[in-house]
Amino acid sequence: MLIDVAIEQVQGLITFFNGYRDTGFCNALETAKEIALEMEIDPTFRQKREIKRKKQFDENPDDVLVSSQPAHESFRRKYFIPVVDQAISSLTTRFEQYESFQKNFGFLFTSDALKSLDEKSLKYSCSVLEAALKSGGKSDINGSELYVELNLLKSFIPNDNMGPVDILKFLKRLDCFPNATIAYRILLTIPVTVASAEGSFSKLKLLKSYLRSTMTQERLSGLATIEIENDILEGVAYEDLIEDFVSRNAQRMARFG
Structure with a gap:
């Protein structure tokens, strides 16, 4: 999302x-x-029993008793x-x-949002983004260069309204807008929620409970990485990895070969 x-x-x-x-x-x-x-x-809701309070000597006897709420x-x-x-x-x-x-x-969310900015607004937005991405006196982008790139990109980008994913793909095809590419990559890597990470670390906690006594820290960290990056793992060819692992040791070759 x-x-x-x-x-x-x-x-x-x-x-x-x-x-x-x-x-x-x-x-x-x-x-x-x-x-x-x-x-x-x-x-039905249980009606709470009304606790009668003793009337104090200085209270007006004509005070009307307020009934309790339903x-x-x-x-x-x-x-x-x-x-x-x-x-x-x-x-x-x-x-x-x-x-x-x-x-x-915000000005990078869609191509229409980018095109709607005049030069002054675009320059200001680029300087704000540079300041937001600055840490230790260094920034991931150069605001002035980003302004030049985006100002030029506005004339190249198709007329159809494009989202940040499509714009980044378009930038990669052009391969000449380094600051704009970095800005869109950062935008697309900002997590909307942390539910996936929380789920992964919940599973890691279960693994620690069951396997802590028999698994080293290095293997446990590797297992956590596998769980967190399971999307990448689905595309891995296990047979090739096994063959490479076996081929690196003569003893393994004799055992598994």
Whole structure:
């Protein structure tokens, strides 16, 4: 998934949850009741017993006692609203992170976005990107050279609206825009989520539990790399690797040959 697509989807989720916070409880309650009935569970909230408080001497005896809230309203206020608010807060934080990427890379998201910039705006965007990619006084790109390349690229690029993947392929075919190529490569390697990496390291934790006593650190690290880079591994010819491994040792040749 690309960052521009992720920004749009996260914004849509925030809008959905803002509406769901106000109007979604009734629908969620009806759905929960249906599930409870299917599981033969009584779909009613337990009413909390009202604790009577002793009246203080300085209280007005004419004060009207306020009745306690219905159980379902108490659940909505104490559980439903906080859970939805937490979801909105998490999505908003993620959206702010994506917005910072959009501020730096937004003009590279599509060819139409690139073409829409005038020379002054393009030059400013290139300088912002150079500053964002700078570390220790060095940057991965030269902003002035990137501006010249992109300004020239605008006249070469096809009229059809292209995404960053297609633009990078186009740049590789031309093979004369080094700074632009680096900028698009960096854009396309920014992870939208870390779910894949988290899943890989969860599996590594299981491996450590079962194999730690019989596997060295070097082999364990190699196994972790295999799991994380499994897409690349699928294209590896195992037979060729085995033959190469065997051919490097005469003893192996005698055993496996």
